[in-house]
Amino acid sequence: MKINLKNNSPKIWIKKFPWKKHSDHKYSRGKLVIFGSQPNMTGSTILSSEAALRVGTGSVKIICSKKTLPLYSLKFSSVLKVEINNLNLLKKLIVSEKNSVFLIGPGSGSNNLTKKITKLILKNIKHVIIDADALTCFRKKPKELYNLLDNNKIITPHLKEFHTIFPKINKKISNYEKIYKASEICKTNIILKGSKTLISSPSGDIVLNNHASSELAVIGSGDVLCGIAASLVGKNKLTPFLASCAAVWIHGDIAKKFGPGLIAEDIVKNIPNCLRKLKKIRQ
DSSP states (O other): OOOOEEEOOHHHHGGGOOOOOTTOOTTTTOEEEEEOOOGGGHHHHHHHHHHHHHHTOSEEEEEEOTTTHHHHHHHOTTSEEEEOOSHHHHHHHHHHTTTSEEEEOTTSOSSHHHHHHHHHHHHHOSSEEEOTHHHHTTTTOHHHHHTTOOTTEEEOOBHHHHHHHOTTSOTTSOHHHHHHHHHHHHOSEEEEBSTTEEEEOTTOOEEEEOOOOGGGOSTTHHHHHHHHHHHHBSTTSBOHHHHHHHHHHHHHHHHHHHOTTOOHHHHHHTHHHHHHHHHHHHO
16 A cells, blocks of 8 residues: 655645734634533633634634533633524524534534534534544444545544444554545544554555644643644635644644643643744745
8 A cells, every 4th residue: 555645844834824914804714613512521612712712813703501501601601602502503503604614523422413413514604623422422333424425524532432423444544544444434524532643644645744743642632633624624725634734733733842740731821932833934
């Protein structure tokens, strides 16, 4: 098997990075809708939301339930919230937000309702980032997920989640071969998270990210990564593949510079420092 493998570097994506312009306003910077987590996991949604805003998306809206709306209102005042308690209301929201980027998965619960919601979003929204529970809820029928993915979508599994949704891929082969085979199966953009994260495109191009730190092995880290990627993809922004590469590099760069003791909130807080560094690289 011949694999086209590159090392991740700003050289790959920096020229197309979606910097804010003087003429921009919050809506020209893109809108992100995040399907909120369960009441006991609202932190995952907040981490994704704040990461997206810090990287540069103009507006974030959290889909809340009756139980979670008060929690998000107390914890995070700078995002929009909308209470959605059934699929009919969600369908109406999707129509009104058809040009937004959607993120679903962190803390949503791996159950049949999450599966129905994920399918509805994937069928009707162009750019979607799918993580965690929104992936594993397809474990019994992974082909249903494959059929809904395309070159505008991004999935972000760690290795255990990867084998849950790709059960026929041999666990003993290399991760390079695994992600290549997966991209052949579902023709979408994949971020296979790990100590050496791999990013693949629908055409099978693979980027290896060595620019990271073991300090990223901490709860909430993946939620931040999803938020960064979601902020970079969309109209007049990076392609989903380049957005994935940039998000993984930024995520890793912050961890490398911060050092020991890193928690997910530290990654979010240090996004501006990394963006300043990238502006210098661009010059």
